[in-house]
Amino acid sequence: MATERTFSILKPDATARNLTGAVNAVIEEAGLRIVAQRRIRMSDAQAKKFYEVHAERPFYGELVEFMTSGPVVVQVLEGENAVAKYREVMGATNPAQAAEGTIRQKFAKSVGENTVHGSDSLENAGIEIKQFFDDKDIVG
Numbered sequence: 001m002a003t004e005r006t007f008s009i010l011k012p013d014a015t016a017r018n019l020t021g022a023v024n025a026v027i028e029e030a031g032l033r034i035v036a037q038r039r040i041r042m043s044d045a046q047a048k049k050f051y052e053v054h055a056e057r058p059f060y061g062e063l064v065e066f067m068t069s070g071p072v073v074v075q076v077l078e079g080e081n082a083v084a085k086y087r088e089v090m091g092a093t094n095p096a097q098a099a100e101g102t103i104r105q106k107f108a109k110s111v112g113e114n115t116v117h118g119s120d121s122l123e124n125a126g127i128e129i130k131q132f133f134d135d136k137d138i139v140g
C-alpha cells in the first residue's frame with residue numbers, strides 16, 4: 001500500500017453543531033493524519049465548481065445552497081491508502097445506511113446534511129486539494 005493524500009470537508013452541519021473536534025478525533029483514531037486544515041466560508045462559485053459533476057442532479061441547487069450556508073473546514077488527510085480508508089471512515093452517503101462507528105452513522109443528519117466530504121479517487125483527490133490548498137500549506 002502507498003501513502004496517499006485525500007481531500008476532506010467538514011460540512012456546515014458539522015461546524016454548526018461544534019463537531020469539528022469530534023469528527024477529527026474519528027479521523028485521527030483511524031490512523032489518518034491531518035496535514036492541512038483551514039476554516040473557510042465557501043463562495044457560491046467555489047461550491048458550484050467543486051460539485052460540478054453533480055450539476056445535472058436534482059439536488060445540485062440544494063447541495064450548493066447547503067455548502068455555502070455556513071463555515072466549512074477544508075482538510076488534507078495523509079496515510080496508507082488514505083482515499084479508500086477515509087471513504088470507509090466516512091460511511092455511506094445516506095447515514096441510515098452508514099456502518100456502525102463511521103462518521104456519518106455517528107453524526108450525519110440526512111443524506112444531504114451528511115457532515116463530511118471525502119474524495120472518491122486519487123485523481124479527484126489531487127484536483128480537489130489543488131482547488132483549496134497551495135503545496136506550501138500542506139505539512140506532512
Ligand code: GDP
Pocket residue numbers: 059062063092093111112113114116117118120
Ligand atoms: P459522497 O461521495 O458520499 O459525498 O456522495 P455523492 O458524490 O453521491 O454526493 C455528493 C453529496 O451530494 C453528498 O455527500 C450529499 O451531501 C449530497 N447529496 C447526495 N444525494 C443527495 C440527495 O438525494 N439529496 C440531497 N439534498 N443531497 C444529496
